[in-house]
Amino acid sequence: MAELKRIFDILTAAEENFNKEVSLSVKRNNRWENFSTNDYRKNVDKFSLGLLAMGCNKGDKIATVSNNRPEWNFIDFGMSQIGCVHVGIYPTISEKEYLHILSHSDSRILIVSDKELFDKLYPIFKQTPNLEEIYTIDDVDGAKNWNEILKLGEAKREEYKDLLISRRDDVKPDDLLTIIYTSGTTGLSKGVMLSHNNVVSNLLLAHRVTGYLNSNDRALSFLPLSHILERVGNYLWQTLGISIYYAENLETIGEDMRDINVNVFITVPRVFEKIYDKIINKGRELSLIKKTLFFWAVQVGDKFDPDPSKRSALYNLKLKIANKLVFSKWRDAFGGELKGVISGGAALQPRLARIFWSANIIVQEGYGLTETSPLISANMPSFPGVRFGSVGVVPPELEVMIAEDGEILERGPNLMIGYFKDPDKTNEAIDKDGWFHTGDIGTLDEDRMLTITDRKKEIFKLSGGKYVAPQQVENQFKESQFIEQIIVIGDNKRFTAAIIVPDFEFLHNWCTIHHVNYHDNDDLISQEIIVERFQKELDKYNPELDHVAQIKVFKLVVDNWTPENGLLSPTQKLKRKAVQSKYDQIITEIYT
Structure with missing residues (x-):
């Protein structure tokens, strides 16, 4: 039996263990082509x-x-x-x-x-x-x-x-396999050198969190394979004998999932949020009785706890009804056989994980970086290894330590060789004791459950001396159906503020229901009724935050933030400096 030590040993093992008629498939011109x-x-x-x-x-x-x-x-x-x-x-x-x-x-x-x-x-x-x-x-x-x-x-x-x-x-296992240039949110990207052993050791750890999958399953792939998470997932599926289907494009994802009756896929929160929003918007279009039932099921799902002991008999009965009448339709939208979704690359709203778990779809949020091949932690497919809002359990093969300033440090066989042609940056990232400084702030509990608070470099200090973690605040407000994108600002300023891109599809529907007329989106966001509606959203979410983190002033903008216009990284993360530079005039107005 082939021993998995180098990445291409995956194919030798597949020949011995699976030898499938459909190992890989791709949709081209609306037709699946199998290999x-x-x-x-x-x-x-x-x-x-x-x-x-x-x-x-x-x-x-x-x-x-x-x-x-x-x-x-x-x-x-x-x-x-x-x-x-x-x-x-x-x-x-x-x-x-x-x-x-x-x-x-x-x-x-x-x-x-x-x-x-x-x-x-x-x-x-x-x-x-x-x-x-x-x-x-x-x-x-x-x-x-x-x-x-x-x-x-x-x-x-x-x-x-x-x-x-x-x-x-x-x-050899320690030979250089790949150089992956991290997109970063500032400056030119750095080339992360990963060995065969870095990646192989990491994907073998991932077997532990995907025990619910088997060689009869089908995965849909649509995140770029240049993304370390999708790439290692692509290798992982092959080691499990799972057939991989490559989506025709991002617009056909839903159709492609139903085509193949997908069992598992990997995503980033931004894509998952859009899938959820689409489902909710469909619910809003239903007739009165069906709509009432739909949102009753959503309310039931919002109370789901992964710990069975915390779910009462009455709750379980309600959940059973919600699954039969509503959530079964959600599963049908994915093809009816979806078992699990793996999410990484940014923080996932706990609400999303909770409601899909309630619909019998396992959602596993994990954490890692390109430099760590990428997995550092992941939520397991069952309690007690799952906690909403956490990025999961750190496996025993990896070491994680929280530094005095709260930064997450990691070392293990998954840690990169270094940055290509950049020993200075390598020495900045990996200290003399071999600890990799992730740049993320977090906590690690006695169960080795890791929780991320924010990026170390993104935490800012108000002029009054109090610190604000913007990512945490943004994630809170992105639970709102009205908000597509948000950036929280306030570095060295008197108070915390935000620039918000509305979810225009949702907002247009709201305007139709409430008989709000407008010429275009610029006209729409300038209307007092719209500004007041967004203020209500702030009033709803602000009390859940520390006083200093609460958004005091906001401005609405119409631009779409994308990797193509340089306001997001290729992995859909905010490029804060670029966004703040674009809206420099608006920020000046906020604080004047």
Whole structure:
């Protein structure tokens, strides 16, 4: 039986243990295209042989910018099993970041998925001397296609097959597997170096929190595979023999889930919030009796406790009725067979986890960073290993310590080799005792349950000397159906304030019900009735916060905050400096 020590050993183990007809699948032009385990192996080996024939050596860097698709896996394992290093890059970053990453990483080859990315990246390829070739996965006129590498590998099979075996044997667990550039929220990204052992040790830990899944299950993948959470999840599903289906695009996620009767998927809170909001908005469109029943079920779900001993017989009866009459429809919206959802990348509203658990869908919030491969902690699939508002249990194989200033420190086999070409930043992040300084503030209890409070660098001090943790406040207010995005401000100011982007879909519905007329969104947010309605939301949530953290003044804006306009990172985190810079004039008005 294959022992899992290097990432490409996953495929060998899959051949021995599962050998599936549908190992990987992708929806293209509204049709699913399947790849068996046998297809997987053939493509991986042909790609490896092609790279060898091109003169690629151990340690060479190959960059990819791609949507999620089976070919990503063939390229990933194809390079890793000959010791090449995968530099996976987000498809949504700026040209400045692309230029930085492709140059800084010393990548020799760039592979992009489609014409749009080729057109975007070809000028950058021309400006980057270390890049020798650019290939596309889709057919693009005038561009070299990755199939040329496969065909070369097939043609040179006899010549290079022994070298492939020796190169594969030469890859050690501590060898460099990948460089992942952390998007960060300030400055240019840093290249996180992860070894095979970093990632393999981490995904084996993840087996412990996914015991409810089996080899007959189906996972939908839609977060970018350049995101460490989705990437390790992608490996995890394969070690469990789960068939992976890649969504056609973000707009088709719901349809794709129903197509395959999805059992599990990974998401970030922002996407999950939108799914929940869509369900709630559907509920608001129901007839009076059905709507009353729908929101009665939501109220029941909002009181769910994962500890069975805290749920009365009466509550369990209500929950059973809510599940039969309402929550069963929620599950149908996901395809009817959804078992669990894994959430990471940012704080998840406890309300969301609670209500989906009540609907018999396990929601597991975890915590980690690219530098920790990524898992540091995760909620388990059953009590007592689950607590809403917590990021779960730290496994015994990892060490976590809370520093005097509240910062979470971690060390273990998952901890990165360091930052590529940046020993100073590495030494700043990992102290002389081997502790990685996460930059997050939190608490760890006697059950090894970890709770995150905020980012250390984001906590600000009011002019009166009191500290405010903005992420905590933002997460509280994002429970409101009226609020799409919010940034809490107040550094060195007299009071805490906020800039809010309304959820315009919800707000437009509210306006229809309340007969509010408007020309456009700019006109809408200027109306007194709208400002007063948002003030009611503040009055609702403010009492749940410390006095200094309560929002005293707010301004509404109409802009959409996205990775494309630089106001969010590729993992949907607020770029605080960019947002505050954009609204500098409004902030001045707030404090004048």
